[in-house]
Amino acid sequence: MGKDGASIPDEEWERFLRESGAGSRDAPQEPSARARMVTRRLKEAPEPPAAWRSYHPATRRSRKGRYAVGILLAVALTLVALAPGRVVDWVSGSGGGDVAVTPPGAETARPTGPPPDSPIGEHPTLDEPFRGSPAVAWKDGTAGIHLPDAKATGWMTRAQVADALERTRDFLAASNLDPAVLRGERPTAAIALINPRQPDIRQYVANSLRTPGEKTDPLLLFSRFRPSEVRPAGDVVKTRGQLTFTEGKRGALEVTADVTFVYPLVRAAAGSEEVARTIVRRATVVSWDDPAKVLIEPGTFSLLSYSVDTANGGCTAGTGYLTPEFAAERATGHEGRGPEVDPYDRSSPLPADRGEATECGRATRT
Numbered sequence: 001m002g003k004d005g006a007s008i009p010d011e012e013w014e015r016f017l018r019e020s021g022a023g024s025r026d027a028p029q030e031p032s033a034r035a036r037m038v039t040r041r042l043k044e045a046p047e048p049p050a051a052w053r054s055y056h057p058a059t060r061r062s063r064k065g066r067y068a069v070g071i072l073l074a075v076a077l078t079l080v081a082l083a084p085g086r087v088v089d090w091v092s093g094s095g096g097g098d099v100a101v102t103p104p105g106a107e108t109a110r111p112t113g114p115p116p117d118s119p120i121g122e123h124p125t126l127d128e129p130f131r132g133s134p135a136v137a138w139k140d141g142t143a144g145i146h147l148p149d150a151k152a153t154g155w156m157t158r159a160q161v162a163d164a165l166e167r168t169r170d171f172l173a174a175s176n177l178d179p180a181v182l183r184g185e186r187p188t189a190a191i192a193l194i195n196p197r198q199p200d201i202r203q204y205v206a207n208s209l210r211t212p213g214e215k216t217d218p219l220l221l222f223s224r225f226r227p228s229e230v231r232p233a234g235d236v237v238k239t240r241g242q243l244t245f246t247e248g249k250r251g252a253l254e255v256t257a258d259v260t261f262v263y264p265l266v267r268a269a270a271g272s273e274e275v276a277r278t279i280v281r282r283a284t285v286v287s288w289d290d291p292a293k294v295l296i297e298p299g300t301f302s303l304l305s306y307s308v309d310t311a312n313g314g315c316t317a318g319t320g321y322l323t324p325e326f327a328a329e330r331a332t333g334h335e336g337r338g339p340e341v342d343p344y345d346r347s348s349p350l351p352a353d354r355g356e357a358t359e360c361g362r363a364t365r366t
Contacts, residue, residue: 106146107242114345124275129264135238144239154251155290164288176223183227197295212320226321233264253288276324277366279311279343283350307350311343315360
């Protein structure tokens, strides 16, 4: 409407669009109430909630920024005129629908910093459980775990190295992606890949699954959730990471895996819609030993070390299950007393002592 309350005639509106597109100096400055309505909503919108983490990655501004903004502003005004309802939905965040994202390339080297923050206010939904998370652009399941090109190493030929790399990835999948294992069932396929002649590890695994405790925690090797409490929000687990290899002791093939798994979950109760995410990062080192030099069953590896970091997986050790918090639990104000940790930051290796119980920290985002 005009300043006097009267609607702008259609001819005037058409003239505005035509002349503004041509850059006329005489184009009206206030084309319609619809454009002012959206502008007013933007100005009156409440301040966004404080970010969960204080660090904000620096952004680089292009020299083309002002020119691009001018073009975008003209396009935005046209959209307001032609489809005001859609623009209002976009401004209010009620439009919904999947947002196209460009997946990052495979992680072939350690990144130099954390991934950037997602837009504030984007919350996960049942339809988009990874919304508001860097994992929204990650690949699904084993597709996000990069395998390097194989080459002959130690006692193994190139083909044997390639097979060992794939079997190591199979172990990660059987430990952290198998739906049965995620709901607490025995990780039989994963255990089958561990050298049975490594009795301390086999005994530890057996004890941790039978009687979980602070000293026998299956979560150090396997991702598990109690099905009576939570269930997966969909059938996708996002992953990002890589395997590397080198020659180890006695000519063995030593493989290091550093992978982050992102699990979206809802409460087990029927009709639950609130989505929470649990993030697990694992650094695992295995040795594919030469059977001529080490007591080992063919097709199995020796487990050398394992480290784990979890975010929103619970701070109570020894339960044997990851226990994500939802809004009701977060409202109590309980949080870890340890340092803040960005679970998506893969720029630093996991400390070697993360296989033992440490002080529970605070995740800056999930």
